[in-house]
Amino acid sequence: MEPSFPALAAARAYAALEAAVRDRIDRLTARVCPGCPSPCCRSCYCRRTFENPWYRWVNRVGAPLAPPPDWRETRHPFGLGPRGCEIRAGRYVFCYSYNCRRLLGALETREARRAFQALSDLLLHPNRLPDGRLLHELGPGARLSRGDVEEIGRRVAEARRALSALEASGMLAPTGRCLNPTSRTP
Secondary structure, three states: OOOOOHHHHHHHHHHHHHHHHHHHHHHHHHHHHHHOOOOOOOHHHHHHHHHOHHHHHHHHHOOOOOOOOOOOOOOOOOOEEOOEEOOOOOOOOHHHHOOOHHHHHOOOOHHHHHHHHHHHHHHHHHHEOOOOOEHHHOOOOOOOOHHHHHHHHHHHHHHHHHHHHHHHOOOOOOOOOOOOOOOOOO
């Protein structure tokens, strides 16, 4: 059944897009990031999920993760688990779009690196609201208008079509295939 509440529909569509992007990205990060001597995950990024009303809503309707009781003060990246980020929905948008040299170096070709970067940037598309605000900058208590929600839904649909085109290009690994880092990875 299609939800009638527009914000719920937009949050579910965003969570579904995020899951599709995350599943593809995690196949590479799960191989490269655990051995990294200086992981890029920081507690301030984890907190953004629960301080930001949009990410908190997506987390709640997508794949809820309850933060630890001390989430506002902790210096430990509480979303980081042994298999990578445990925040499965509503993850801070730049956690997807930041790709270090080590991560990109694990991809064998320039085309694969470009495709991976394009994949990583897909969640930035729904980030801009009609009035110029950015979803990732919303603070506690911020509200979204019906027009904002409609724009998010439209931009999520556009990003979904871009993901389909990227998958059809053949530059991404087929679904279910783990991406292996090459010997060039430091």
